[in-house]
Amino acid sequence: MSQTDGEKQVNQTDVETSDAEYTQAASYLEADFLASDQIDSKSTITANEKSYMAYTMSEVLLESLGEKLDTEAQNIRATGLEFKEYDEMMASFFANGERVKGD
Incomplete structure (x- = not known):
């Protein structure tokens, strides 16, 4: 997080990287660990x-775990x-002295 002229800014690059x-x-978990061809169905022991x-x-x-990681990625995006x-x-408040109303 950086600060310029009284404005705190979240580094969007860090958010996107996370x-x-x-x-x-x-x-990775889905591709490498959940492949069904790794099951040994021929053994009789x-x-x-x-x-x-x-x-x-x-x-x-x-x-x-993979689903939870996907959820965390979505949470990081939303928080960013x-x-x-x-x-x-x-920034608008400090520049104009008023709050910008959302759409």
């Missing part, structure tokens, strides 16, 4: 059932926009 990092992490259940649970948890609007409103 958003992109969360989105990239979610995409007893441990296969337990390993299959553990793998399925890990898929569910990783999918949930809100700060930008607030910065513009405050």
Whole structure:
């Protein structure tokens, strides 16, 4: 966050970078860890059932993590926009002595 002439500004580049990092992490989980071709369905050993259940649970948890990362990326974007609007409103207030009314 920087400050110029009484105006605090949120660095939009930082917001976009954080958003992109969360989105990239979610995409990575989806592409690399949730591929269904990694399941061994040919083994007949007893441990296969337990390993299959553990793998399925890990898929569910990783999918949930990916969804949460997507949500965080959306929250970062929305918060960045809100700060930008607030910065513009405050800049107008200091420049004109009045509040700019939204659409």
